[in-house]
Amino acid sequence: EAQVTQNPRYLITVTGKKLTVTCSQNMNHEYMSWYRQDPGLGLRQIYYSMNVEVTDKGDVPEGYKVSRKEKRNFPLILESPSPNQTSLYFCASSFVGGGGEQFFGPGTRLTVL
Amino acid sequence: AQKITQTQPGMFVQEKEAVTLDCTYDTSDPSYGLFWYKQPSSGEMIFLIYQGSYDQQNATEGRYSLNFQKARKSANLVISASQLGDSAMYFCAMRDHNAGGTSYGKLTFGQGTILTVHP
Numbered sequence: 001e002a003q004v005t006q007n008p009r010y011l012i013t014v015t016g017k018k019l020t021v022t023c024s025q026n027m028n029h030e031y032m033s034w035y036r037q038d039p040g041l042g043l044r045q046i047y048y049s050m051n052v053e054v055t056d057k058g059d060v061p062e063g064y065k066v067s068r069k070e071k072r073n074f075p076l077i078l079e080s081p082s083p084n085q086t087s088l089y090f091c092a093s094s095f096v097g098g099g100g101e102q103f104f105g106p107g108t109r110l111t112v113l
Numbered sequence: 114a115q116k117i118t119q120t121q122p123g124m125f126v127q128e129k130e131a132v133t134l135d136c137t138y139d140t141s142d143p144s145y146g147l148f149w150y151k152q153p154s155s156g157e158m159i160f161l162i163y164q165g166s167y168d169q170q171n172a173t174e175g176r177y178s179l180n181f182q183k184a185r186k187s188a189n190l191v192i193s194a195s196q197l198g199d200s201a202m203y204f205c206a207m208r209d210h211n212a213g214g215t216s217y218g219k220l221t222f223g224q225g226t227i228l229t230v231h232p
Contacts, residue, residue, distance in 0.1 A: 033219075033220065035222075040224060041224060042117075042119075042204060042222040042223055042224040042225050043204065043206075043222040044222070045219060045220070045221075048219060058219070088156065090158060092158075092220070101148065101160040101163060102148075102160075102208075102220055103160075104150075104157065104158035106156070106157055107156050107157065107158075109156075
């Protein structure tokens with residue numbers, strides 16, 4: 001089944017404790033992206049990647065890191081989480097170019113205390 | 114820079130009636146795509162419909178159609194014969210198809226519209 005998976009789905013952590021949210025897709029997509037969703041703000045892009053070893057900042061990259069060592073994986077790293085990073089996070093993937101839809105993972109609900 | 118505006122924070126519709134969700138966009142790129150996604154209360158993002166900037170006809174997918182007015186930069190979603198299961202948040206989004214541009218491939222979202230279908 002073609003899908004984007006994220007883990008964990010839910011996470012409660014404390015300020016300053018490093019965490020990684022994993023994202024994996026099995027559709028051989030070049031493009032992968034991370035978004036955060038906050039009430040009234042829609043989805044905002046954090047980082048994206050056009051292909052292996054090619055990543056770039058989105059609209060709200062502060063406090064986040066990413067890496068793209070393999071085509072299928074695109075982990076999101078919070079080195080020192082803060083309460084303002086409490087949010088719903090989505091990973092998405094697609095082919096580059098054309099009208100290909102972005103496929104979204106199920107979301108990760110993160111709470112930073 | 115690309116921008117998507119959804120001016121309706123909430124909409125109500127009677128079951129079996131049609132409803133239009135508004136979306137306007139702003140871009141200077143000649144090649145782009147417009148998307149609508151549905152987000153039910155369970156949280157997942159469900160792709161509904163796509164319209165390319167060079168497509169001559171409005172896109173349709175079952176009960177969903179996209180009213181694309183390029184000169185007015187609007188891409189409204191029309192849902193016909195509303196069902197109770199259509200109650201959800203709806204997002205309009207735009208993607209830059211300009212290969213080589215600084216925002217190539219980026220998907221920009223509006224703030225969303227919450228649709229409630231009454232029985």
